Amino acid sequence: xxxxxxxxxxxxxxxxxxxxxxxxxxxxxxxxxxxxxxxxxxxxxxxxxxxxxxxxxxxxxxxxxxxxxxxxxxxxxxxxxxxxxxxxxxxxxxxxxxxxxxxxxxxxxxxxxxxxxxxxxxxxxxxxxxxxxxxxxxxxxxxxxxxxxxxxxxxxxxxxxxxxxxxxxxxxxxxxxxxxxxxxxxxxxxxxxxxxxxxxxxxxxxxxxxxx
Amino acid sequence: xxxxxxxxxxxxxxxxxxxxxxxxxxxxxxxxxxxxxxxxxxxxxxxxxxxxxxxxxxxxxxxxxxxxxxxxxxxxxxxxxxxxxxxxxxxxxxxxxxxxxxxxxxxxxxxxxxxxxxxxxxxxxxxxxxxxxxxxxxxxxxxxxxxxxxxxxxxxxxxxxxxxxxxxxxxxxxxxxxxxxxxxxxxxxxxxxxxxxxxxxxxxxxxxxxxxxxxxxxxxxxxxxxxxxxxxxxxxxxxxxxxxxxxxxxxxxxxxxxxxxxxxxxxxxxxxxxxxxxxxxxxxxxxxxxxxxxxxxxxxxxxxxxxxxxxxxxxxxxxxxxxxxxxxxxxxxxxxxxxxxxxxxxxxxxxxxxxxxxxxxxxxxxxxxxxxxxxxxxxxxxxxxxxxxxxx
Numbered sequence: 001x002x003x004x005x006x007x008x009x010x011x012x013x014x015x016x017x018x019x020x021x022x023x024x025x026x027x028x029x030x031x032x033x034x035x036x037x038x039x040x041x042x043x044x045x046x047x048x049x050x051x052x053x054x055x056x057x058x059x060x061x062x063x064x065x066x067x068x069x070x071x072x073x074x075x076x077x078x079x080x081x082x083x084x085x086x087x088x089x090x091x092x093x094x095x096x097x098x099x100x101x102x103x104x105x106x107x108x109x110x111x112x113x114x115x116x117x118x119x120x121x122x123x124x125x126x127x128x129x130x131x132x133x134x135x136x137x138x139x140x141x142x143x144x145x146x147x148x149x150x151x152x153x154x155x156x157x158x159x160x161x162x163x164x165x166x167x168x169x170x171x172x173x174x175x176x177x178x179x180x181x182x183x184x185x186x187x188x189x190x191x192x193x194x195x196x197x198x199x200x201x202x203x204x205x206x207x208x209x210x211x212x
Numbered sequence: 213x214x215x216x217x218x219x220x221x222x223x224x225x226x227x228x229x230x231x232x233x234x235x236x237x238x239x240x241x242x243x244x245x246x247x248x249x250x251x252x253x254x255x256x257x258x259x260x261x262x263x264x265x266x267x268x269x270x271x272x273x274x275x276x277x278x279x280x281x282x283x284x285x286x287x288x289x290x291x292x293x294x295x296x297x298x299x300x301x302x303x304x305x306x307x308x309x310x311x312x313x314x315x316x317x318x319x320x321x322x323x324x325x326x327x328x329x330x331x332x333x334x335x336x337x338x339x340x341x342x343x344x345x346x347x348x349x350x351x352x353x354x355x356x357x358x359x360x361x362x363x364x365x366x367x368x369x370x371x372x373x374x375x376x377x378x379x380x381x382x383x384x385x386x387x388x389x390x391x392x393x394x395x396x397x398x399x400x401x402x403x404x405x406x407x408x409x410x411x412x413x414x415x416x417x418x419x420x421x422x423x424x425x426x427x428x429x430x431x432x433x434x435x436x437x438x439x440x441x442x443x444x445x446x447x448x449x450x451x452x453x454x455x456x457x458x459x460x461x462x463x464x465x466x467x468x469x470x471x472x473x474x475x476x477x478x479x480x481x482x483x484x485x486x487x488x489x490x491x492x493x494x495x496x497x498x499x500x501x502x503x504x505x506x507x508x509x510x511x512x513x514x515x516x517x518x519x520x521x522x523x524x525x526x527x528x529x530x531x532x533x534x535x536x537x538x539x540x541x542x543x544x545x546x547x548x549x550x551x552x553x554x555x556x557x558x559x560x561x562x563x564x565x566x567x568x569x570x571x572x573x574x575x576x577x578x579x580x581x582x583x584x585x586x587x588x589x590x591x592x593x594x595x596x597x598x599x600x601x602x603x604x
Binding site: 135137138141165186188208209210 | 481
């Protein structure tokens with residue numbers, strides 16, 4: 001799953017000369033939280049709704065006329081973040097997720113050959129993850145705990161697919177404690193009871209709905 | 213007018229995938245036997261009607277020609293199982309068995325007979341316990357279901373009578389097949405109460421599945437937390453069903469009565485008792501009386517505690533549809549027989565005694581989660597059905 005398949009392609013951008021008043025109006029109209037700032041076809045910064053909000057003194061903190069004047073005279077280029085973290089359209093979604101988490105940011109402009117070709121928000125990444133965790137077709141979900149060594153997962157999968165002839169519609173193997181592995185497996189069956197019994201007979205811990 | 217019809221013939225027990233398969237037709241035979249033994253059927257007001265096979269045309273109103281052809285081919289003795297996989301057949305859940313086309317057509321026909329009897333005014337309500345195969349898709353067998361008898365009956369009702377159908381499904385598994393078939397149809401409101409698809413098959417039925425196109429807003433899902441007990445389930449059902457029915461104003465209700473949400477059912481994690489199913493059916497009867505002269509086409513569905521639960525649960529469903537509260541005590545002769553047959557200490561009353569099962573330790577969290585789900589459904593669905601947010 002690559003960034004290019006999850007990003008928004010029609011990016012709403014602003015020139016650095018746009019006033020704060022306009023920028024606030026644009027983010028509200030399009031219901032977006034990030035405004036990539038583009039000058040001469042190049043990305044020069046990003047203004048988030050938080051950047052815009054913090055740049056404007058709250059209502060009541062100064063005479064309203066003066067506040068309005070500030071909104072009309074301050075430019076996006078003055079408040080934007082210039083040091084922008086970006087990503088390539090060919091990066092996998094998990095890399096985007098790691099960047100968002102590491103830098104505590106809400107979006108990634110997507111650049112190809114220096115050109116802005118899209119934007120990926122944290123919501124886009126979340127939607128992608130929701131899909132990744134769901135199964136491909138009607139399924140039950142079980143969890144299997146096994147020793148973390150070569151061949152164990154293969155043995156489990158073999159039991160499911162070859163011995164029980166059950167289609168695996170999704171699988172996630174999140175890291176667990178030292179020496180142990182966990183597999184969350186989606187199975188195309190309404191009744192995983194016999195399989196669970198067989199897994200336990202082989203010495204695995206299996207849970208449905210969940211391991212304690 | 214006779215009041216309520218039971219659709220049954222022993223031939224319906226032919227819908228079977230073998231002795232070791234969880235969908236055991238014995239549950240149907242025992243249900244009908246218990247209903248008979250308790251004297252709840254067979255008089256002028258409560259006739260038994262025989263099923264007939266659904267015709268090809270009736271099946272094709274829902275299923276694709278390629279799929280029906282494949283089911284027929286695979287029904288022949290010596291058919292190549294591998295051909296079935298692309299249709300969801302030849303799997304653990306829905307194996308290829310000789311004669312399955314005939315058996316599945318008869319189930320679909322039984323539910324059609326129920327629909328005919330109700331829509332022509334011959335009876336007010338009808339119950340087809342063999343029906344309720346809600347997982348079958350347009351061109352896909354799934355979860356023990358080959359032909360979707362519910363969808364076939366709903367299509368028939370639409371075509372013959374142009375009626376608006378409210379479909380209510382309280383099987384522990386999401387009614388994904390029926391939902392999918394009518395997903396873009398605003399003339400059929402599908403409502404499914406089920407154990408959350410987070411763990412349980414088919415892994416769908418989340419509240420954001422709302423329908424599509426013209427049918428946006430006409431699919432409703434109420435995923436209940438695993439371990440939900442009677443009170444929380446009843447609360448969710450009695451809150452939402454009247455609101456949805458008032459907003460939709462159906463001409464007839466099609467009701468799927470899967471009883472696998474019972475605490476003793478081996479395939480799910482819900483914790484209902486048999487008395488809950490009686491309560492749910494009564495809510496549906498009230499709504500039907502208010503909106504559609506009482507018309508309900510009811511079916512069975514899931515239910516895998518073959519001896520301890522299904523006959524008791526569906527006898528309660530039947531009696532409630534008839535409007536005659538069933539006495540609680542199960543005849544001794546039936547009880548002895550079923551206990552001998554199963555080796556299980558089958559309860560002696562239709563309704564599970566109060567406190568028959570210990571309360572779930574995390575009851576408060578489960579109730580809170582379900583209450584939040586009900587609120588979200590109200591907020592998101594009712595405005596779509598009523599046009600504006602007035603209902604909330």
